[in-house]
Amino acid sequence: MIELHAVTKRYEIDHNRITALEKVDLAVETGEFVVVLGPSGCGKTTLLNVIGALDTPTEGTVRVGDHEISSMNNAELFAYRRSTVSFVFQSFNLFPALTALENVQFGAEVGGRKRWKRSGGGKSGEERAREALEQVSLGDRLRHFPHELSGGEQQRVAIARALATETPVLLADEPTGELDYRTGVSILELLLAQAAAGTTVLTVTHNAEIARIADRVLSLSNGRIVTDGPPTTGRLPVTELRW
């Protein structure tokens, strides 16, 4: 599903060259739940951004599904993001002017009317948004605005929004970073359920505990993948996580 070949990302800041990713090779299968681990500044968010086409690599190639991102123009990148990836951000990034339902409806409709009608079996964006919110147990908070929701609820809305896009890849950047343990666990359960349903999920975190529920754990250091494989302690159910 996702293939990175010799991907390098460098930044120039005040004539200083900073290498965020260094010749990264990576292949992720459809439906895998991958956790990217590493300390701050190791390049894990950059990796996510490159896969999500929020950023472009300096060198190397990125292929997601049938899309060769590295050679895409701007319009194609936008189309790629609409059709292939969706995001869950650490700070949620919900639209404050829209209700929970509308935020999710945005996700359902952003890909275009044709796509959601085709994939949704003729359901409207609003109907699909309701379903997604039911999925994240927020069926009773449809008309609430983000500022009327708790942090965990806001993140669940953000996940529902990502789910509503029905893209094959879900990218989550520190999705539990702002949340307490109990809420964090419920969010992780949702992400696991998505992977189980066939969505490729890449989650970036600095919390090693979360890596224990992944199919696969990537450890980054100084822009390089230093380890890649299943959790060393074996895969645990979410409910056994502690932090």
Added chain:
Amino acid sequence: MGLGFWLRWTRRDMWARKWQVLGLALLIAFGTGSFGGFNAFGEQRQESFDESYALLHAHDLRIALVEGAFVETGTLLGALREAGLMEMVTGAEERLIASVQLDVSSASPAEDTVLVPGLFVSVGANAGFTGNSARDGSRSDGRMETAASAGTAVDTVHAKRGRTFGPEDAGERVVALDFHFAEAHDLPSAGEIIIGGEGRTRYVGQVLHPDHFWIVAPSGGMLAQEDYGVVFAPLETVQALTGRGSRVNELVLTTAPGVSSAELKAAAEVAFAAVLPETGVIFTRGEDETVRESIQSDIEDDQQFLNIVSFILLGGAAFASLNLMRRMMQMQRKQMGIAMALGLRRRSLAIRPLAFAALISLLGVIFGIIIGLVIGDALASFDEAVEPLPVRKSDFRLNVFVQAAFFGFLLPFLVAVVTVRRAVRSRPLDLLRPRHLTVTTRRGDSWLSHFAWGHSVLGRMPARNLARAPVRTVLTFLSVGAAISILFCMVSVGDAFGLVVDESEQELLRGAPARVRAGFSDFELVESSALQAVTAMEEVEKATPILSISATLLGDFEDFGDRESDLVEKGGRNREAGKEIDVALDFLDFENEVWQPLPRGSLDGAELGLVLSEKAAKDLGIKVGGTVWVRHPVRAESGIFGLMETEFPVLALHDIPLRQMAFAGIAHAGFLGLAGHANALDVVPVSGMSGDELQRHLLSVPGIATADPFSTLVDQLRETMSLMSGTLTIITVVAVLIVFLVALNITGIRMEEHRRDHATMFAFGLPVRRVLGVVMIENGMIGLIGAILGTGGGALLLQYTLATTSGASADLDIQPALSLSVFVLAVLAGVLPTALAPFLSFYKLRRLVLPSTLRIVE
């Protein structure tokens, strides 16, 4: 940490947000600048007139004989002496004023034929002693005693080009042209002209005279300098060139210290009634002179209007700047929270944001003073073109700009104080916590969820964003609305004036576009050879006799002023002078084939009565079927003209939107003692001949003093309109600039505020154009609602403006012209700048760095 530390930091803050700082400062600047500029100009204009009148020793009382009456030089002054009134005056001067035809073609640089009616006005031979432009450069009041003058000079002239007169010019063929007329025809400072067809006369200068700071044609057309020339000369010269021998028809006086013009007028009325009992004499105080009164009310009304406009513009700019200032203060919340958490005292905490606000406000005020000076200069230069004066004040008005600076500084700064006060009283945690993460239970938000227009959620965003910040949104509506209301009013005023010109053109030229009014130098019998000669000209297709006189319509008895001295005693009844309207009363045959006014309703030409303009009727509070008292000249059997008041019925109203036009049947000329007489002919040229061509032919006919194509009156109106458009243009430009600035600033705020939203939309693959579309719709809604508010406010302002018109516009029946195009223009002016402003952010939006923007916590 000293003050220097905080100021250094503040300077960096300002630099970091330089474009927003500049935008905010410019908004404050336009508000304070327009306030300062308009008000300073008003003060300067008033003082310019006052000092100009003082410099030229403008008369306090004019004693004029009625039209057609003359007396020997010294008679009027003698009457004053005989009555022992010389103690009440410091200067007295007899003068002769006569209508003439002027031919300045030989002086015209464009070699055009410039043949216009005009006025020949005598000035004292010492009239050049007015200061800067006297030939010898001396400054003196020039006390002299002659048969025609006593004491100090009265109504002197000021040379704008060339020179004025000295004693040696008396009786010589030397004249000076009115500067307005010379300017209108681009004439050199000296040259030759022909006055009344009597050989060439040298003119030696272009001058200003206090009676003619505005040029008013006999038809009542203001600013008529293009088609009406005034020429000045020493008394003896005017007498010689007009063939009036040693006769005069006016006496002008300046009062002695401690004597009011009203006292002098009352005494003079008594004295002249005894000395010249049969002669009609009109007493006019200086402040009641048509030109002076028009100018004064024009200044006052303009100032009142400009005050309102400047307050609205200042208010609009203030509303917008309040928003910006509030937003900029909010941007500092987090940093204030950090400083608070580090233990900084509240007082110190407030220094930086307040210094930031103070510096922006100060910058705005400094820019505002510059803009105010530019606006004041532009207004003054337009004004100088319309009404050139001997004294033009242009000094810096500290008091006005201090007021402007006070408002400009205080309003935005107060907002900063309130916002900062609220912030420093908050808990550090509240300031540090990202606002979007703050869980609130704000009451009243639930209604917002029902605020859902359109099927698409994106379509709901603009209205929702506006509704989420009601205070800010309303302030923005008001700021756009304020500027649009000014724009709407200005354009509508222009349209209303245009409508007057169009209707006048339509009515006056109806059926006879080349109609010319040929005026005779005296009253002639309708069957006289003089009139018959014109009618028989081969260039003339048809003609009709006209008896045209100046008359005054007198207001209702209830509508009186409180001036005791205005008590008029006539025919055994007392009447206090109320509203008076000067009109050109034309007695004509209502059945003639040339032209007649189109009365509303039926009109029996044989019936005695007047056909008035709707405005005259409205201003006097009279209706068709009612009566109106008219003060008019009347010729006695002795041939001497006197004045009398007659009550006439009002037969009908005509459609010409010019108040000064009134008509009556020529069969009733007997009321003037002029039965069977006329002093003009309305003439239509043969087919294919223009009014201008006919005018030239007519002027070669002996006895014809003037020949005016009616199209020139329309041209004068158009000229008046174009001259007045200068001020309207400046105000409109300021209003449009404010709309643009508001648009740019709200766009800047919204782009900044919604940066994360936009980045999120991009992350989900929404293209730039759709994101831009959301911002444009949001801005466009602000522009639209602002425009709707603005049109409402503009309509009210228009009503007020038209209700208070005076001066040059008092004689025009100006009706609000609310055309669809004005509404469309107002909506476009509100919507286009606001909706299109986001385009300027297109590249910024495209270059938005998504990863960092999406991770920004606040």
